[in-house]
Amino acid sequence: MNYEDVLSRIDEQKKSNNITSQLYRYTGLLQAIEFFSQRFSASQILEYTYDFVTELLIVDQIAVFSKQENRYVLIKSKGYKFSTYILPFDESFDMIAKFHGHIMNTEDMERFLPSDLLKVFPSNLCIPLIIEDQLYGFILVNRMNKKALFNEDDYIIAEALMQLSNTSLSNYKSYQDLHNAKAELDEKIFNLFAINHSSKVLLSELNLSNLYTLSIDVFSELTQSSVTAFFLYDEISESFKLRAMKDAFHPSKMLNISLYLTPNAEINPSKTILDMQNPEDIDYFNSLYHNGYETVQALDPLYIVMVTKNTELLAFVTLGKNLADRPYHKGIFELIESLSSSSYIALSNAKYFKQANEQKQLLQKKFDRLMSLNSLMKNINSAKTIEELSQLTLNTLEISFGMKTGLFALYNPKKNAFEVLNSINIDNCPSEFSFSEDLSCLLEGENFILNSKDEIPLYLPSELSNTLSDASGSLFVPIVIENVENELLGVIGVFDFAESIIAESENVLTVNSIANHIAPVLYHLHQLKEQVELLCPNYENIFIKSLEKYIEEAEELFMNLEVIHIHYPKFSFTPIRLSDKALEKFSKVYTLTNSDLFIIDFDSYTEEDLKNIISTESEAEITIYKYKKDFTSVNEFMKCFAK
Numbered sequence: 001m002n003y004e005d006v007l008s009r010i011d012e013q014k015k016s017n018n019i020t021s022q023l024y025r026y027t028g029l030l031q032a033i034e035f036f037s038q039r040f041s042a043s044q045i046l047e048y049t050y051d052f053v054t055e056l057l058i059v060d061q062i063a064v065f066s067k068q069e070n071r072y073v074l075i076k077s078k079g080y081k082f083s084t085y086i087l088p089f090d091e092s093f094d095m096i097a098k099f100h101g102h103i104m105n106t107e108d109m110e111r112f113l114p115s116d117l118l119k120v121f122p123s124n125l126c127i128p129l130i131i132e133d134q135l136y137g138f139i140l141v142n143r144m145n146k147k148a149l150f151n152e153d154d155y156i157i158a159e160a161l162m163q164l165s166n167t168s169l170s171n172y173k174s175y176q177d178l179h180n181a182k183a184e185l186d187e188k189i190f191n192l193f194a195i196n197h198s199s200k201v202l203l204s205e206l207n208l209s210n211l212y213t214l215s216i217d218v219f220s221e222l223t224q225s226s227v228t229a230f231f232l233y234d235e236i237s238e239s240f241k242l243r244a245m246k247d248a249f250h251p252s253k254m255l256n257i258s259l260y261l262t263p264n265a266e267i268n269p270s271k272t273i274l275d276m277q278n279p280e281d282i283d284y285f286n287s288l289y290h291n292g293y294e295t296v297q298a299l300d301p302l303y304i305v306m307v308t309k310n311t312e313l314l315a316f317v318t319l320g321k322n323l324a325d326r327p328y329h330k331g332i333f334e335l336i337e338s339l340s341s342s343s344y345i346a347l348s349n350a351k352y353f354k355q356a357n358e359q360k361q362l363l364q365k366k367f368d369r370l371m372s373l374n375s376l377m378k379n380i381n382s383a384k385t386i387e388e389l390s391q392l393t394l395n396t397l398e399i400s401f402g403m404k405t406g407l408f409a410l411y412n413p414k415k416n417a418f419e420v421l422n423s424i425n426i427d428n429c430p431s432e433f434s435f436s437e438d439l440s441c442l443l444e445g446e447n448f449i450l451n452s453k454d455e456i457p458l459y460l461p462s463e464l465s466n467t468l469s470d471a472s473g474s475l476f477v478p479i480v481i482e483n484v485e486n487e488l489l490g491v492i493g494v495f496d497f498a499e500s501i502i503a504e505s506e507n508v509l510t511v512n513s514i515a516n517h518i519a520p521v522l523y524h525l526h527q528l529k530e531q532v533e534l535l536c537p538n539y540e541n542i543f544i545k546s547l548e549k550y551i552e553e554a555e556e557l558f559m560n561l562e563v564i565h566i567h568y569p570k571f572s573f574t575p576i577r578l579s580d581k582a583l584e585k586f587s588k589v590y591t592l593t594n595s596d597l598f599i600i601d602f603d604s605y606t607e608e609d610l611k612n613i614i615s616t617e618s619e620a621e622i623t624i625y626k627y628k629k630d631f632t633s634v635n636e637f638m639k640c641f642a643k
Contacts, residue, residue, distance in 0.1 A: 028056050029056060032056070042066075042172055045165060045172060046165075060142060061078065064139050071086050072086070073087075096112050097132075101128070109126050124149060125140075127139040127162045216230050219246075224323045226248050227247050229242055232314075233314060234258075241257070242255060261313070262289065268284070271284060276302055299318050301320060307337070393408055393492065394424050404496040404498050407492075408420070409493065410489065411489060418432060420432060425496075426467055433464040439476065445480040447477050451473050451502070453472055455473075471495035472495070475511060477514075481520065546590065550600050550602075561601075561602055564599040564625075566596070566622055567620065567622075586601060
C-alpha cells in the first residue's frame with residue numbers, strides 16, 4: 001500500500017459518523033505501522049513522519065529538524081514564523097538519546113533543548129528521532145489552544161509514531177551500513193585484484209627505467225590523481241630522488257627533485273598518510289626533510305603516502321587532486337600503501353638483478369683483461385727488437401684495453417730525457433721530451449697521474465703537452481728493472497681511454513701489469529743492442545752523434561765547420577780508404593759505406609785543395625757542405641746527403 005492510499009483511507013474514516021475520533025487515530029496508527037514497515041530513505045521517513053504526526057496528533061504548529069554534519073537544520077515546518085533555522089550541534093543533545101529516549105514534555109524540553117530554540121518554536125511536545133545512541137533529529141509540535149493540550153492518548157500516539165519512525169530510521173541505517181559494507185567489500189576485492197595483478201606485472205619487470213615508468217602508471221591509473229610522483233631512497237647520494245612522475249595535464253613534464261633527511265628526523269611508522277592541507281602533517285613532513293614541503297610544491301601534492309619499514313623510511317608517493325574532483329577514500333590509501341610496498345620490492349629486485357649483471361660483466365671484463373694480458377705476454381717473448389716491443393705494447397693497449405692516445409718512450413739518463421719510440425693518435429709527437437721534476441716519481445717506480453686535461457700544461461713538458469689537444473688526463477707508468485737500485489728503462493704514457501677514466505684502478509693496474517712484464521724483456525733487449533753495437537758498430541749513428549757534438553762546439557766557439565763527402569761511384573767490396581797523408585791531415589774520418597766517406601773539419605778547403613790532400617782516384621766525387629750555409633742541423637745535413 002502506498003502513502004497516498006494510507007492517507008486516503010484515514011481521511012475516509014475521519015469523515016465517517018460511525019467511527020469515533022479515537023478509533024480513527026488508532027486505525028491511522030495501525031496503517032502507519034503497516035506503512036513504515038516498508039523501506040524508505042531518511043528524507044522520506046522524515047517527510048512521512050511529519051505527515052502522520054500532523055494528521056494523527058492534530059497539531060497547530062510543527063517543525064522537523066534533521067542533523068546535517070555538525071548542526072540541526074529545519075527541513076519542514078507549519079504554523080511557525082520561521083521557515084529556515086539552523087541549530088549548532090551540542091554534545092548534550094546526544095544525552096536525549098542515551099538517557100531519555102522517549103517523548104519529551106515541556107519540562108523535558110526546557111532541560112535538554114536550548115531556550116533560544118524554544119522561544120522561536122514554542123512547543124508542548126517533542127518527538128526525538130534516534131538512531132542507536134545518537135539524536136538524528138527531533139520534531140517540535142504545539143497546540144495553541146490551552147484547553148486542547150496533549151493528553152495521555154496523544155502521548156501514546158506520539159510515542160508509537162516515534163518508535164515507528166526511529167525503527168524505520170534504524171532499518172535505513174542498517175541497510176545503508178550493509179550497502180556501504182558491501183561496497184567496501186567490493187572495493188577491497190577490486191583492490192586485492194588490482195594489487196595482485198599489478199604486483200605480478202611489477203615483479204616480472206627487471207629493467208629499472210621501465211619499472212619506474214610502470215610503477216607511476218599503475219599509481220596514476222588506480223588513483224586517478226592529476227599529478228602522481230614516486231620518490232625512492234638513493235644510497236649513493238643519500239637522498240630521496242624523484243624517480244618517476246605523471247602529470248595528466250602536462251604529459252611531457254619531468255622534474256629533477258631530491259630531498260635530504262634532516263639529521264634528527266624521527267620516523268613515525270604509524271603515520272603513513274599525510275594530508276598536505278593539515279598544518280600538523282606539513283610540520284611532520286618538514287621535520288623529516290630539509291625544505292620538504294616547499295620542495296614538493298611543484299607537484300601540487302594533496303596527500304603523501306609514506307612507505308616505511310619499522311622506523312626506516314624507504315619511499316613515498318605524492319597524490320594530486322582527483323581528476324574527477326572526488327575526495328580520496330580510505331581504500332585508495334590502503335591500495336597505494338600496498339602497491340608502494342610491491343613497487344619497492346620490485347625495484348629492489350631489479351636493482352639487485354642489475355648489480356648481479358654488473359658484477360657478471362665486471363668479472364667477464366676482468367677475465368678478458370687477463371686473457372689479453374696472457375696473450376700479450378706470449379707475444380712479448382717473440383719480440384726481437386725494442387721497437388717491435390714498443391709497438392706491440394701500444395697495439396695491445398689500444399685493441400684490448402681501449403687506449404685511444406698513448407706513447408712508449410725510453411729513458412736516456414745521459415740526456416735526462418725520454419726518447420719516444422712509438423705513439424698512437426698523437427699528431428706531431430716529439431721525438432723526445434725532457435725529464436721534469438714533476439716526473440721524478442718515475443725514478444722511484446711510482447706512477448704519475450693527472451686526472452684532468454687542464455693539469456697537463458702545468459706538469460708535463462711543453463714539447464709534449466702542446467701535442468695533447470684531445471687528452472682527458474695523463475698516466476705515466478714507469479718501466480723499471482730492480483738491480484741494486486731501481487733502474488728506469490722507459491715509460492708507458494696514456495692520455496685517453498675510450499670508455500673509462502684514466503685514473504680508474506682497473507686501467508692503472510692493467511698498465512702497471514704490462515710495464516712489469518715487459519721490463520725484463522726490455523732490459524735484455526737493451527743489453528743485447530749494446531752488445532751488438534759494440535761488436536758491430538753502427539757507423540752512421542757514430543757519425544751523426546759526432547756531427548751533433550761538433551755543431552755544438554762550432555756554435556759555442558764561433559768556428560767554421562765543414563763536412564766533406566767523398567763518394568766513389570764504382571761498386572767495391574772493400575770500403576774506400578784515405579791516403580796516409582790525408583789521415584795525418586784529417587782526424588775526424590767516418591766511413592759509412594764502401595762507397596761513402598765523410599770528413600768533419602773546422603778549416604775551409606777548396607775542392608782542388610782536397611783532391612791534392614786526399615790523393616784518391618780521379619773517379620771519386622768530392623762535395624763540401626758548410627755549416628750555416630748548406631745545413632744548420634744534423635737532420636738538415638742528412639737530408640742533403642740523401643739527395
